[in-house]
Amino acid sequence: MxxxxxxxxxxxxxxxxKIYNSVTINFIVLWLDAILPYQTYTIMKPxxxxxxxxxxxxxWAQTKVTGKVIDEKNNPIIGANVFIEGSYDGGSTNExxxxxxxxxxxxxxxxxxxxxxxxxxxxxxxxxNYEFKTIxxxxxxxxxxxxxxxxxxxxxxxxxxxxxxxxxxxxxxxGSNADIVAALQTLPGTQxxxxxxxxxxxxxxxxEAQTYIDGIRVAQPYGSTTQNLPTRGRFSPxxxxxxxxSTGGYSAEYGEALxxxxxxxxxxxxxEEKTDISFMTVGLGLANSQKWKNNSISFNTAYIDLAPYQLxxxxxxxxxxxFQSLSGETVYRHNFKEGLLKVYAAFDASRFDINQESINTxxxxxxxxxxxxxxxxxxxxVNLMRKWQFSTGLSYGYGDNKIGLGLDKINNTEHASHLKxxxxxxxxxxxxxxxxxxxxxxxxxxxxxxDFKSQYDANIAAGYTELDLFFSKNFAGKAGLRVAHNDxxxxxxxxxxxxxxxxxxxxxxxxxxxxxxxxxPRQDYLKYNTNFINEKASHYILNYQYNSNKRTFRSEIYFKxxxxxxxxxxAGAFFNSNYSNDGYGYAKGLDIFWRxxxxxxxxxxxxxxxxxxxxxxxxNYESKVTPSFVxxxxxxxxxxxxIDEWKSQIGFAHSFNSGRPYDxxxxxxxxxxxxxxxxxxxxxxxxxxxxxxxxYFSVNNVLGTQNVFGYEYANSPDSNGVFNRREITPTADRFxxxxxxxxxxxxxxxxxxxxx
Numbered sequence: 196m197x198x199x200x201x202x203x204x205x206x207x208x209x210x211x212x213k214i215y216n217s218v219t220i221n222f223i224v225l226w227l228d229a230i231l232p233y234q235t236y237t238i239m240k241p242x243x244x245x246x247x248x249x250x251x252x253x254x255w256a257q258t259k260v261t262g263k264v265i266d267e268k269n270n271p272i273i274g275a276n277v278f279i280e281g282s283y284d285g286g287s288t289n290e291x292x293x294x295x296x297x298x299x300x301x302x303x304x305x306x307x308x309x310x311x312x313x314x315x316x317x318x319x320x321x322x323x324n325y326e327f328k329t330i331x332x333x334x335x336x337x338x339x340x341x342x343x344x345x346x347x348x349x350x351x352x353x354x355x356x357x358x359x360x361x362x363x364x365x366x367x368x369x370g371s372n373a374d375i376v377a378a379l380q381t382l383p384g385t386q387x388x389x390x391x392x393x394x395x396x397x398x399x400x401x402x403e404a405q406t407y408i409d410g411i412r413v414a415q416p417y418g419s420t421t422q423n424l425p426t427r428g429r430f431s432p433x434x435x436x437x438x439x440x441s442t443g444g445y446s447a448e449y450g451e452a453l454x455x456x457x458x459x460x461x462x463x464x465x466x467e468e469k470t471d472i473s474f475m476t477v478g479l480g481l482a483n484s485q486k487w488k489n490n491s492i493s494f495n496t497a498y499i500d501l502a503p504y505q506l507x508x509x510x511x512x513x514x515x516x517x518f519q520s521l522s523g524e525t526v527y528r529h530n531f532k533e534g535l536l537k538v539y540a541a542f543d544a545s546r547f548d549i550n551q552e553s554i555n556t557x558x559x560x561x562x563x564x565x566x567x568x569x570x571x572x573x574x575x576x577v578n579l580m581r582k583w584q585f586s587t588g589l590s591y592g593y594g595d596n597k598i599g600l601g602l603d604k605i606n607n608t609e610h611a612s613h614l615k616x617x618x619x620x621x622x623x624x625x626x627x628x629x630x631x632x633x634x635x636x637x638x639x640x641x642x643x644x645x646d647f648k649s650q651y652d653a654n655i656a657a658g659y660t661e662l663d664l665f666f667s668k669n670f671a672g673k674a675g676l677r678v679a680h681n682d683x684x685x686x687x688x689x690x691x692x693x694x695x696x697x698x699x700x701x702x703x704x705x706x707x708x709x710x711x712x713x714x715x716p717r718q719d720y721l722k723y724n725t726n727f728i729n730e731k732a733s734h735y736i737l738n739y740q741y742n743s744n745k746r747t748f749r750s751e752i753y754f755k756x757x758x759x760x761x762x763x764x765x766a767g768a769f770f771n772s773n774y775s776n777d778g779y780g781y782a783k784g785l786d787i788f789w790r791x792x793x794x795x796x797x798x799x800x801x802x803x804x805x806x807x808x809x810x811x812x813x814x815n816y817e818s819k820v821t822p823s824f825v826x827x828x829x830x831x832x833x834x835x836x837x838i839d840e841w842k843s844q845i846g847f848a849h850s851f852n853s854g855r856p857y858d859x860x861x862x863x864x865x866x867x868x869x870x871x872x873x874x875x876x877x878x879x880x881x882x883x884x885x886x887x888x889x890x891y892f893s894v895n896n897v898l899g900t901q902n903v904f905g906y907e908y909a910n911s912p913d914s915n916g917v918f919n920r921r922e923i924t925p926t927a928d929r930f931x932x933x934x935x936x937x938x939x940x941x942x943x944x945x946x947x948x949x950x951x
Contacts, residue, residue: 257297260284260320262328264292264308267667272310272332280305280317298322308332314624334668336624343671346694346708346738346751349382349440368833369848370877370895372932375438376417376428379457380850381831383751383786383803384442387852387873388824389925390904392425393417395824396442397755398782398809399454399732402717406457407449408539410586411572414611414637415594416457418520418545419566423904423923424512429543429568431495433482434526436462442786443734443753444708447659447675447692448617448631451714453732453757461526461539465491469940473497476933477504489530496523510927513550513559520545534577543568554909554921563599568592572613582621589614607641609718630660633679641722649722649770653683653715661692669698681715686728688713702743708736716761723770730776731758745792755782760813766910767815780811780819800834820866823905826852826873842883850875857905860918874900887938887945895930 264275271292278285279298286296304322309315313332320328371378376394380387386395393401406416408430420426439458449456465484473480482495501517522543529536545566550559574588590613598605617631633655640650661675675692694708713729715721733756741748760778765771784807792799806828812819821827830851837844854869862868879893896902906920913919938945 257299258301258322258325259295259297260306260322260325261295262293262330264288264294264310264330264332266313266332267334269331272313275308275310275313275332277306277308280307306330333625336665336668336671343696343704345696345740346444346706346736348445349442367835367844367846367879367881369846369879369893370850370875371848372893372895372930373432374427375430375432375457375459379440381801381803381833381848382440382442383749383788383805383829385805386824386826386829387850387875388904389873389902390423390425390923391824392420392427394455394457396455397753397784398780398807398811398822398825399755400822400824403452403454403714403732404457405449405452405455406459408459408572408590409461409537409574409588410448410458410617411574411588411590411615412451412611412613412635413570413590414592414613415568415570415609418543418568419564419594419596421549421551421562421564421598423551424549424926429522429541429570430459431497431524433495434461434493434524434539435459442751443755444692444694444710444736446673447661447677447690448629450633450657450659450677450679450688450690450712451635451655453712453714453730454755461537462493463535463537464528464530465493467940467942467945469938469945471495472937472939474935476931477501490528492525492527494523494525496521508927508929508931511924512926513552515548515550515561515563516546518545518547531577533579534575536573536575538571538573540571541569552921554907554919560601561599565597567595584619584621585617586619587616603644605641605643607639610636610638612636625665627663628660629663629675631658633657633659639718639722647770651683651721651725653681653721655679655681655715669704671696679713681729683721683725684715684727684729686715688729688731703739703741706736706738706740708734708738710734719768720761720763720774723768723772724774727761727774728759728776730760732756746794747788747790749786749788751786753782753784753786755809757781757811757813760811762813763815765815778811778813780809780813782807782809784808797837797839798834799836800832802833803829803831805829817865821856823855823857823866826855828853844881846879848877855905858908859906859920860908860912868906870903870905873902873904874898875902876900887940887943889936891932891934891936893932896925896928899928901928 260279262277264272264277266272271288271290273288273290273292275288275292276285277288277294279300281304282298282300284296284298284300286294288294300322302322304320306318306320307315308318308330310332312335314335316330316332318328318330368378368381376392379385379394384397388395391401394404395401396404406413416429418426418429437460441456443454445456465486468485471482478497478499480495480497482493484493485491499518499520502519505514505517520543522541524541525539527538543566546564548561548563551562552559570590570592572588572590574586576584576586578584592609592611594609596607612635614634615631617629619627619629621627635655637653640648642648657677657679659675659677661673663671663673665671672695673693677690677692678687680687690711690713692710694706696704696706698704710733712732712734715729716727720727735754736751738749738751757780759776760780761774761776762778763772763774784805787804788801790801807825808827809825810819810821831848833846833848835844835846850873852873854872856866857868857870858866859868875895876897877893877895878897879891882890884890902925904923906922908918908920
C-alpha cells in the first residue's frame with residue numbers, strides 16, 4: 196500500500212471510473228448466475244442488473260476537480276502537483292497550467308497544490324459544491340536565490356546565503372597570522388590601527404565594537420597590552436563555523452555598541468575525530484576532537500613564547516621578558532531530539548616585561564604586565580511545537596591585570612556576566628517574530644599603589660522585539676525595537692531599527708538600513724565618574740550587492756551621526772578631570788568590495804576600498820576634527836593561488852592607508868599634520884609534505900616599509916621654543932613565521948590547510 200499522503204497522478208478524465216463500474220456490474224451478474232437456479236435467474240436478471248447498476252453508480256459516484264495554477268505574474272505553472280489531502284486522488288497541471296481529476300471523497304477537504312520553488316498552497320474545498328478554481332502560488336522566500344537583508348553586514352560560513360568571506364579566510368589571509376581581527380581588517384569599513392591591533396569600524400573606536408560567541412557577549416575580547424604595543428583577539432578561529440561582521444545597522448537583538456558587532460558561532464557538530472599538532476617558531480599547539488553518541492568535544496591549547504624569536508630576529512622594543520602566554524579553548528556539545536546544548540570555555544594567561552621609550556623622560560619606563568583571563572558561556576536552543584524556537588544562554592568573564600609602571604603598581608579586575616533569553620515564532624515562511632531579553636552585570640575595581648581605589652558596578656536590563664517580513668522572494672523588511680536601562684547611569688535607551696531589501700535581478704539587490712545605537716561610556720571614564728548619559732549614534736546605510744558564479748561585488752554608502760560623546764579637560768582621562776557628554780561628530784563614506792574565484796583557475800582574490808570623511812569633538816579635543824586613528828583612504832588586495840605541481844598554496848596581501856592626522860604643537864592649527872601613507876605587503880606559503888603534514892611559512896611587511904602610526908610630542912618646548920617629537924612605529928620591521936602542522940585522523944586525508 197502507498198502512504199496515505201502519496202500523490203498518484205490520475206487520467207485527466209473519468210474514463211477509468213466508467214471502466215471500473217462496467218467491470219463491477221458484470222462481476223455481480225456473473226456471481227448471481229452461478230448461485231441461483233436457472234429459471235429464477237432468467238426471470239430476475241433484468242431486475243438484478245438494474246439494481247447492480249444503481250448500487251455501483253451511487254457507491255462509486257465521483258466529483259470532478261478542475262482548475263488552473265498560475266504564478267504571481269499570472270503565468271501558468273506546468274507540472275504542479277494537485278491532490279486531495281489524505282487521499283490518493285490527484286493530478287498534475289498541463290502546459291496551460293490546468294488540472295482535472297476525479298475523486299470519490301465527500302464533504303469538506305483540503306486541496307493541496309505544490310511545485311518546486313513555490314510555497315505550497317492549501318485550499319479548503321466543499322466537494323459537494325465544487326467549482327473551477329484558479330490558484331495562485333507565491334514564490335518560496337526560503338530559496339537560496341531569495342532576497343537577503345544585508346546592509347552593513349558581512350557573512351562568513353557555510354550556512355550564510357551570501358558569503359563574502361569563508362571561514363578559512365580568517366587563517367589563510369597573508370598577514371593575518373590566524374587573528375580574526377587582522378583578517379577582518381582587509382574588509383571595507385575597517386581601519387588599520389597598527390599600534391592597537393583592535394577593531395576600528397567606520398570612524399568608531401575599538402570600544403564601540405562588541406564581540407558575541409553563540410549570541411552571548413564577550414566582555415574582554417582582546418589580550419592585554421600596553422601603550423603602542425599591538426594586541427590580538429583572544430579567540431582561535433579553529434572552533435568557529437561562521438562569522439557575521441556588522442559595520443553598522445545590526446539587529447535589535449544586540450546592543451551596547453555604537454559601531455559594530457562581531458558574531459562568532461561555534462561548530463554545531465564535528466565531522467570526525469582527529470588530533471592536530473603544531474610546532475612553530477613562536478611556540479607549540481595541540482588540538483583534539485572526540486565524539487560519542489549524542490555528544491562531542493573539541494579543544495585546542497597553545498603555548499607562545501617570543502623570547503627565542505627575539506634572540507634570532509631582534510625587534511624594535513627592549514624586552515626584559517618577551518611576551519609569553521598559555522591559552523586554551525574547548526567546546527562541548529550535546530544533541531537532544533529537538534535541541535542543542537553547547538558549552539564554550541576559554542582561558543588565557545600572559546605576561547611580558549618591557550622598557551618603553553618616551554620623549555618626556557630620559558630613562559625608559561619599565562612596564563611589567565601579568566594578565567589572567569577566563570571566559571565561559573553555555574547556550575541552549577530548541578525547536579518547539581507550532582513553529583516556535585526558544586534559546587537561552589549565560590556567560591561569565593573574568594579579567595585580572597597586574598601592571599607595574601616603574602615604581603607604581605596598578606591592579607584591576609573585571610567580572611562580567613550576561614544572561615539571555617530569546618524566542619522566535621514563525622507564523623509562516625513570510626512572517627517571523629523574535630523577542631527576548633538581556634541582563635548584563637559588570638563589576639570593576641582598580642587600585643593604584645594600594646592607596647587610590649576606583650570602582651563601579653553596572654547592571655543593564657534590556658528587552659527587544661523584531662519582525663521579519665517577506666513580501667515576496669524579491670522584497671523583504673525587518674523592523675525592531677530595543678529598550679535598555681542602565682542602573683549605574685539611571686539612563687534608559689530606546690533604539691528603533693529598520694531595514695529593507697529588494698532584489699532587482701537574480702544576482703543583485705539593494706538594501707537600506709536605519710538604526711539608533713547607544714552604549715555606556717568606556718571603562719576608562721566610568722571608574723572615575725558615573726555622572727554620564729549614554730553615548731549615541733544614528734546609522735543610515737544604502738547597500739548594493741551582486742553575487743553570482745563565485746563573484747561578489749558590494750558597494751555601500753553610509754552616514755553616522757554621533758551625540759553625547761564624552762569630553763574632559765585634561766591631558767588624559769584622570770580622576771580629577773571634569774567630564775561631560777557634550778561631544779558630538781559624524782562619519783560618512785563609501786565602501787567597495789570585489790571578490791572573484793572564477794576568472795582564473797586556482798586563483799581567488801578580493802579587493803576592498805573605503806573612503807571615509809569623519810570628524811569628532813570629544814575627549815580633550817580643541818575643536819571638531821578627524822580623529823588621529825582615521826585614514827581617509829583604505830585599500831586592501833588579497834590573493835590566494837593553488838599550484839598543483841608544487842602542492843602549495845601561495846598568498847599575498849597588500850594594505851594601503853593614506854596618512855593619519857596628528858596634532859603638531861609647533862603649529863597654530865589643531866590636528867593639522869598628516870603621517871606618510873601606510874604600506875604593508877605580506878606573503879605566505881603552505882606546502883603539503885604529505886596529505887596530513889604541512890610546512891607553512893609567512894612574512895609580514897616583506898618590503899620592510901618604514902611605517903609611522905603617529906608622533907609623540909614633548910610636553911614642553913626646548914630652549915629654542917620647539918616641541919621635540921619621536922615616531923610611533925611598528926614593533927618590528929618584519930615578522931617571520933615558520934610552522935609544521937600535523938593532523939592525525941582515521942581517513943588519513945584531513946589536514947590543517949584550511950586553518951593556515
